[in-house]
Amino acid sequence: MSDNPKLFPVFMNLAGKKVLVVGAGEVAARKIRLLLGTDAEIHIGAIHFSETVLALTQTTFTLHHGPYQTEWLNDAWLVIAATQDRELNERIAREAEQQRIPVNVVDTRELCAFQVPAMVERGDLRVAISSGGHAPVIARRIRERIETLLDPSLGTLMAMTERYRPAIRRARPSLPQRRQFYNWLLDGPVSHELRSGNLAQAEFMLLSALKQAEESAQGLVTLVGAGPGDPGLLTLNAQRALNEADVILHDRLVGADVLALARRDAQCISVGKKAGENQNATQDRIHTLMKHYAEQGLHVVRLKGGDPFIFGRGGEELQFLREHGIAYRVVPGLTAALAGAAYAGIPLTHxxxxxxxxxxxxxRRPGHDIENWPALTQPGQTLVFYMGVKQIAALQTQLLHHGQSPDTAVAFIENATMKTQRVIHARVANMAEQAGEYNLQSPALIVVGDVVALGKDLAWFKSVMNQDTNAPYASPSTPEHPLHAPLHRTASLQPEHTSAKLN
Incomplete structure (x- = not known):
């Protein structure tokens, strides 16, 4: 058996069941308070009872005066040992285990079959926090933080939803519809009125919403930017959308760590485009899937790498949704140019x-080549090319032909913000040669401009690849920042799960 097993979280129904607490001091009193309101048949055994425990006891409590007796365990469903005698606690734990009764020995993790978590309560809503018995003080500190996040009105909301639960089930017969309705209750005007103390107005709004069941049950598509790869760069709104989604249509380059933030029972469908396939046919399939699931009343998240409106065809998808009368909203994401340059220590402006x-x-589409090259080669600007790995030689030719200085700095940022990020520094004069020599792979950004040279001194993010002394990367002269480096070294995405919207 493991010395540190993973605990199984569970909430038990103790109504009418015997629970034995051995010990009647201040520690025992804390455990007894947790049992109040569970309708358990509480038995307390001790030689001496503290005033605190006596004040808690009710006529329904059973008190056992005297030294612990094995017979006290008879018919018990749970046992809590809260004495100050280590040997006695060990005996209680051993005898409870022999009778297959879950036992908790206060402040002695190794003797516990179950542990009592720190809890936050809002009516019937209970949040339990466990440190596995290793650091109960930290668990209590986390509880304090959660206390500030959960408004006391949540208890009233829980009671209201329980009262109208049959009506909600009638008005929203499918699970996705009910999920949407409960999300609306939690995030919308009903909760706002409850926080303001307007119980009658909140109840009126709930009843009005139930009468508009058909309209409010319509599907929704949320266009979400997944950012460039590091899941820590997702916005709060993006995380919230992933937790609310019934169906997630995600790009090929959206990483596993980002998808892990989605609700567990959400259906995830990869709709990413691959080189060599019919891009328009793939886009048509995406449109069809969005429409299909939205018409079923589901919340669809269209999860796109980077930002949906930066070379992501997000505008085309919204046009399709608008044409078909499907409700939509947009959650912007951090585009690869901004994040990739930042992780390479390159300020895009200076x-x-x-x-x-x-x-x-x-x-680009056939016949839509980059225009106005002379304007692009003017000094005092930074160019960032997406999806350009296969066109590097052509880009180099155009830049030089239209007056770009051969000595202008260039950076290739491969797998931007990822554990496998690689930065290759070059010049316009040798950019194609360098890309070939170091076998540059998609997805990668191409950054051109004088600011690129600053990255050699300002780089701070040390990926696994860039820690290789043979890697084509100018390591920063200053030590790795102690707050940043460990955080990004622990990223768990695999190389194939890069997420910049590049090909």
Whole structure:
């Protein structure tokens, strides 16, 4: 048996069941308070009873005066040993285990079959926090933080939803519809009125919503930017959408760590485009799936790498949804250019080097090549090319042809923000040669401009690849920041789960 087994969280119904507490001091009193309101048949055994325990006892309590007796365990469902005698506690734990009765020995983790967590209560809503018995003080501190997050009105909301539960089930017969309704109750005007103390108004709003069941049960599509790869860069609204989604249609490059933030029973469908396949056919399939699931009254999250509106065809998807009368909303994401440059230590603008930045895609429709190259090669700006790995030689030719200095700094940022991030520094004069020599792979950003040279000194993010002394990367001269480095070294995405919206 493991010395540190993973605990199984459970809430028990103790109504009418015998629970034995051995000990009647202040520690025992804390455990007895937790049992109050459970309708358990509480037995307390001790030689001496503290005034605190006596004040808690009711006529329904059974008190056993005197030294512990094995017979006290008879018919018990739970046992709590709260004496100050270590040997006695060990005996109680041993005898309870022999009778297969779960036992908790206060402050002695190794003797416990179950542990009593720190709890936050809002009416029937209970949040339990466990440290596995290792650090109960930390568990209590976490409880204090959660206490500030959960408004006391949640208890009233729980009671109201229980009262109208049959009506909610009638008005919202399917599980996804009910989930949407409960999300609305928690995040919408009903909760706001309860927090303001307006119980009657809150109840009126709930009843009005139930009468509009058909309209409120319509599906919804949320276009969500997943960011460039590091799950820590998702916005709070993006995380909330993932937790509310019934169906998630995600790009191929959205990583496993990002998808792990979704609700466990959400249906995840990969709809990513691959090189060489019919892109329009794939996009048509995405449109069809969004429409199909939304018309079933489901909440669909269209999860796109980076930002949906930066070379992600998000605008086309919204046009489709609007044409078909499907409700939608947008949660922006951090685009790869901003995050990738930041993780490479490259400021895209700088008072001395670049007063503007241009985001361009090298992957375009036939006949829609990059125009106005002379404007792109003007000094004082930074160029960031998406989806350009296969066009590096052509980009180099155009830059040089239209007057870009051969000595202009270039950076290739591969797998931006990921554990496998790699930064290759070059110049316009040798950018194609460097990309080939170091076998640059998609997804990768191409950053061109004088600011790129600053990355050699300002780089701070040390990925696994960049810690290799042979990697084509100028390591920072200063030590790795103690607050940042461990955080990003623990990223768990695999190389194939990169997430910049690049090809």
């Amino acid at each position: 008072r001395d080097h670049a007063q503007s930045v241009r985001l361009l895609t090298a992957h």
